[in-house]
Amino acid sequence: MTDLRDKAFATRAVHAGERAPRPDYTPVATPIHPTVGYLYDSIDDLDAIFATTREGYVYPRYGSPTVAAFESALAELEGGEAAHAFASGMGAILAALLAAGVRAGTTVVAAPDLYGATYTLLNRLFTELGATVRFVDVTDLSAVEGALAETRPAALVAETISNPLLKVADLPTLADLAHRHGAQLLVDNTFASPYLCNPLVHGADFVIHSATKFIGGHGDVMAGVVVTSAENRRGLYELNKLVGGVLGPFEAWLALRGLKTLPLRVRQQCANATRIAKWLAEHPKIAGVNYPGLPTHPQHKLARRLFGGQGFGGVLSFEIAGADRATVFRFMEALELCLPATTLGDIYTLVLHPATSSHRSLSAEERARVGIGEGLVRLSAGVEDAADLIADLEQALASAS
Ligand SMILES: Cc1ncc(COP(=O)(O)O)c(C=O)c1O
Incomplete structure (x- = not known):
């Protein structure tokens, strides 16, 4: 720490308390590092980090310690x-598609029942940019195999x-089929979670x-992450250095803290x-329930195998018999504990009307x-x-009908 005793008040206000000597302890929980600058004894070190021949931090758009802790946990x-x-x-999702080589002149084969913004990203933006x-x-x-064989896409x-x-x-x-036809498999694992x-x-x-x-998990942070090979990660890193969609340290800290109770939640x-x-499946006002945990679900056995018998996820959707948009809105308004908020995966129970929210862009x-x-209703x-x-x-349900 610089000796500030003979410095003016304005100088002391800027530098006092900063850059304490390196600690001889390790904090149990990862600290939040909100700095945008990093100091090294030698500028050669800074140069080596820029050149990626040495690990370290130079600027948070290139990487930062709290974010790195979150990345390493994932x-x-x-x-x-x-x-x-x-x-x-x-x-x-955007970065993963670009890192997988999706460009003008390439093809993407995708499930149609994706999150609405992912569907629209592919169907509008990537299509406008020249991808098919x-x-x-x-x-x-067999339909997937046919499409892969016919289009030889960059990504599934x-x-x-x-x-x-x-x-x-x-x-x-899907991984086997994608690789046999020269495509990379991109999987949005949000609903299953790494648990x-x-x-x-797979x-x-x-x-x-x-x-x-x-x-x-607590409805208080927005963040995204891609997990992949070290080589693909370099592509994501180079890309995000240019486009700047970086996670902030406060958000990384909240996400890392949330992660610790993921299995319990x-x-x-x-x-x-x-x-x-x-x-719901037994309820006379419900026309159908989509949940992989129900034995009637078409992929129930597959889900049991893929998820190792640990559960079938926290999300389900159901059809209110004969309901139009207004009936669903009245049902959502009548709920007292379940919250009609546009998200999922929280500690709170949440309901949403896909047609007017998550899939509104379709x-x-x-x-x-x-x-x-x-x-x-989801x-x-x-x-x-x-x-x-x-x-x-x-x-x-009683008050809505
Ligand atoms: C399955 C899935 N993937 C991706 C997203 C997009 O995530 P975010 O809202 O963090 O950008 C969502 C958002 O609801 C989602 O449900």
Whole structure:
């Protein structure tokens, strides 16, 4: 620390208390490092870090310690060599597509029932930029194989558990098919979380999370992350150095803190979602329930295999019998504990009307093709008591009709 005793007040106000000598202790929890500058004894070190011949930090758009701690935790939990964090899940998806080589003149084969913004990113932005996008139901493996053989795409894109229809992707088979046709497999693992599924272990090349959801887990932080090989990670790093969609240190800290209770939360969310799904499936006002934990779900056995019997996820969707948009809105307004907020994966139980929120950017025809009707409601189970949640759903269903 510089000796400030003979310096003027303004100089002391700037430098006092800063740059304490290196500590001889290690904090138990990772500190938040909000600095945008890093000092080294030798400028040669700074130069070597810029040249990537030495590890370190020079500027937070290139990397920063709290963010690096979050990245390293995600690489560990997903079983990947490396991870790169982004300011949001959408930032992570865009970067993964670019790092996988999606460009003008290339093709992407993608599931049609993706999160609405991912669908629109592919269908509008990438299409406008000159890429070709072919949507294929990824649960129809022969249709996927046909599309891959015909188009030889750069990337195959799927969600482990799809938003909002809860279809489960056969990741090992999709990885095999993608690689046989020269494509990389990109998997959005947001709904499953690394607790239930590690797509890299099943052959995926890029795993993407909206860490805003289960990973952060408390509804108070927006973040995204891609887990991949060390080589692909270098591509993400070079890209984000230029486009700047970086995660901030405060957000990285919140996400890292949330991550620590991921297994506790997801176990409770899976148990709550299972009880709610079973109850809804028997309810006379409910026309259908999508939840991989129900034995009637078309990919129930696959989900059990992929998720190692640890659960089937915290999200489900259901169709209120004969409901139009207004009936669903009245149902959502009548809820007292379940919150009608536009997110998922929190400790709070959350409901959403996909047609007017998560999938609003799709045209009515696109939604109809994908199977998202006006009466569809998505529910993300929180960690509250399941009986209280069911009582809330019961009174809201009664008052809405
Ligand atoms: C499955 C899935 N992927 C990605 C995203 C985008 O994440 P973010 O909102 O953090 O950009 C969402 C958002 O809801 C999502 O549900």
